[in-house]
Amino acid sequence: MKWLAVLGMSLCLALINPSYADSDGHRFPMDLDDLGLTQQQLRSxxxxxxxxxxxxxxxxxxxxxxxxDINGLFLAPTFDAESFRAKNMEMERMSIEIRVRLFERLHTILTPEQKRRFIHHMKEWEIE
Structure with a gap:
């Protein structure tokens, strides 16, 4: 769960400072400078x-x-696998939905060429 916070902060830093790279031009994760965003896109x-x-x-x-709740299920005298599964799936669905909404927004902001270049960033955005 901490990875989401790191992801958000990294992206914000990269977006706030577009020159966020080593002196040799190495791109840091979440740096979208190579997409050539306009000021309006950057704000969006x-x-x-x-x-x-x-x-x-x-x-x-x-x-x-x-x-x-999950901890309580595990500590119970009998293990309720269905409830345990449901609670874990609920958290996964929530996490995925947040990511979907972000990508949906990005999809409406980026041009077709920027989307093509952005797919190279997708690995950096994967949920671990």
Whole structure:
């Protein structure tokens, strides 16, 4: 779950400082400078990232509560596999939905050529 926070902060840093790279031009993860974003696109992506961060904060808060429920299920005298599975799937679905909304926003912001270049970033954005 901490990876989402790192992902959000890394992207924000990369977007705020487009020259975020080594002196030899090596690109840091989440640096979208190679997409050639316009100022309007940059603002739109920053807005999308703010929404993403707010959603992630809500997700993190909910995940702490759900983790307590999961812990309780594990500590129970009998193991309720179905409830355990359901709680874990709920958290996965929430995480995926947050990511889908972010990518949906990015899809509407980027041009076809930028989308083509962005797919090379997709590996960096994968949920681990």
């Amino acid at each position: 992506i920053e807005d999308a990232m703010k929404e993403y961060q707010q959603a992630y904060r809500r997700y993190h808060h909910q995940s702490e509560k759900t983790q307590q």
